[in-house]
Amino acid sequence: LLLKLKYLTVQEIEYFALPASSEKELSETIKQIKSFRNEKTILDYDAHRKKYKKDHLQKDYSKYVNDLANTFKNHMEFLPGIISVKEGLVHKLLIEPDAVQTWNLIIKEYDKVWKSNKNFPDQDRKLFVDRYGRNFGKIKASTKTSNPITKEQTQNRKIQEAITEIIENSVTKISQKQMVEEISQICSFISTEKIAKKLSEHPEWISKKFNAFEKKYLTIAQDGKKHEEFEIMTNKILRIFGFNVQTKVKVTFTDEQEGEIDTLVTYNSESGVIDEKAGKNFSCGNERVGPMEDYIKEARKISDTTVKFFGYVYGKKFSTPGGFNRIREEMKINGFRISAANLLSCLDAFNNNKITPKQIWKLFQKNGEITSLDY
Incomplete structure (x- = not known):
């Protein structure tokens, strides 16, 4: 219909197009619409109701068919090259000029496949034609008063x-x-x-969305259930700094137990062990000492670089730093801790050429808390 008539209005869809259920009726529909456009046909919705659904209530009938036609129009708009334009108060469904040839080819291909079928191909008459084309009484009118969402x-x-x-x-x-x-x-x-x-x-x-990464990062940083996502986003930042980042590095401890170093970061001939801890509060007490010391020992074994530091990137608050200091002293290694917010601040300074990878690497050996005052 769109190819032959150039466009269809909602009124033409509801009154002429939807009731058509065969090629013969479709051909008649084209003639009827042309006659209507030439003002030779007067629409009579009561006669329409009596012809297609005479047991339907007269007062509701025009609303039912109008809602149905608008739904049909909205669905058609999701097909490539088919759009709806508004001219005055009239909505017209049409094919975009550069898509006409494509749709001609599509229709020709379908005509080849279903050449001898007099009714619409591959459509169950009961489920499609009757339900959507003629059985208006079983389709309730929408109670929404808002305009339908367009393509x-x-x-x-x-x-x-x-x-x-x-x-x-x-x-x-x-x-x-x-x-x-x-x-x-x-x-x-x-x-x-x-x-x-x-x-x-x-x-x-x-x-408006350029800070979306930062917002998401800070949200995840404080969520104690999203450790892995926090690690992934933190490692993206470390890579932006220019560091080589290995994640989930598998190691085997002396007691044959296996473990993983969250992040092993390398810069030139040096490396460091970093543990990301999401949540609103990370307590680095004595219970944290053993695992981190084991990771540092294994990193020294497997890495062909000099392990210069260990560090924690935490969500919001770092409490009980006694374990942190004990690791530094017992392993004779430098260490750092930095909040997610301060790591983002460091990233901003890096993006604005206020700090270099070499300077950041040196900060990771600070032996304390890294804040925005450091860069």
């Missing part, structure tokens, strides 16, 4: 959700070109041209 609104929402997802997982700012490419991978049903156009029209979608 464009859905695309806008999906693009903004993709932007948030991309930035939450990216430590540094992303170029416009790279952003378009990554969005198109997530929203494959939207063309890259349309995505690029949307971003040009709405630069605020990106600018």
